Amino acid sequence: MNNQELQEEEELNLDQEIKEYEKEQKKKKQKLNRLEKKIIELDTKWRYQLQIPLEQAKNTLTLNWDDYFEILLNENFVISCKAPETNMFGLLTTEITDEILDDFASDIAQEFREQNLEYLEKIEIDLDSCDKITDQGISTFFNQIAGSLPNLTHLTLNLNKCLKITDDAITQITNRILGLTNLQLLSVNLSNCNNITDQGANTLTKDLLRYLPNLEHLLLDFFSCGNISNVCMKEVFNNLHRIKNLNHLSLDFSCCNQLTDSSLKDLPFTLNKSFKNLNYISFNFANCVQISSKGFEEFINYITNHLSNLRHLSLNFTKCALISDESAIQLGDKLSAKLKNLNHLSLRLLQSQLFRLLHFNFPL
Secondary structure (H helix, E strand, C coil): CCHHHHHHHHHHHHHHHHHHHHHHHHHHHHHHHHHHHHHHHHHHHHHHHHHHHHHHHHHHHHHHHCCCEEEEECCCEEEEECCCEECCCCCEECCCCHHHHHHHHHHHHHHHHHCCCCCCCEEEEECCCCCCCCHHHHHHHHHHHHHHCCCCCEEEEECCCCCCCCHHHHHHHHHHHCCCCCCCEEEEECCCCCCCCHHHHHHHHHHHHHHCCCCCEEEEECCCCCCCCHHHHHHHHHHHHHCCCCCEEEEECCCCCCCECHHHHCHHHHHHHHCCCCCEEEEECCCCCECEHHHHHHHHHHHHHHCCCCCEEEEECCCCCECCHHHHHHHHHHHHHHCCCCCEEEEECCCCHHHHHHHHHCCC
């Protein structure tokens, strides 16, 4: 057999191997498609079966607690206090006390047990403006709710204007959340909770970020928490690297007047060092009056140099009077030149012509 014949035989053998490989891959793909279809069918059936007891729980709780709370079903099981009313001092407030909250939590936990809802995955708790509840009330309430739902993947907790809660409540809440190891989304709103200090915020971030390895979405809101300082910011960003799968990060430190340029110093470096999947960032530093052009420019430099894969970027430095127009223009130039993958860009800097100029250059 000459060289040409050998080459032709080798080519025939190679063609045959390729065809066998393609045939095998086709079989595997068909098997995978069948498995995926079966999973979808089982998931749909499970969710339908779960919907019935959810409706029953909603109806029972609404019947017993309609004066104080509202129960909704959408993608989440939503528990919210009734819309607050304006008191004689012109402030929004509710009549919900620790005792009412405790009794309500006991009923919820009992209803969840009776309806076998331990597999519920998504819950939203909204206690906005419940200014009469204390550390004991919110701790007892949350312990009973979270203790009944060990399989949660999505947890939203709104404690905006719960004026009496302190670092002790945050510690208790954190300890309970640590048992929810399946969490993929965590949203905690502590806006206007002026008794929360760096100590409480650090407990929340340090422990949670250490023991929630599956977290993909993290939203923390410290709006107008006057006792939050650079110490808290440093603790947050020193621990973010523990969440390997994080792709959505939203942080609100607006009106935290103790924050300075140093609060921004290590942020971008930490993000660059830690995350490959991060594609959504929202940072709000509006009314942080001690942040200047120096910190702002360093912050932007790191983002444009190291986070080029971002698809969503939202930055708010409104009313940071120490940031100059020159720095703001520099921001626009850098973002337009280096962040090529963005499909959403929101920039808020100054209440001026410059604000509109930047939005014109980068339409949403």
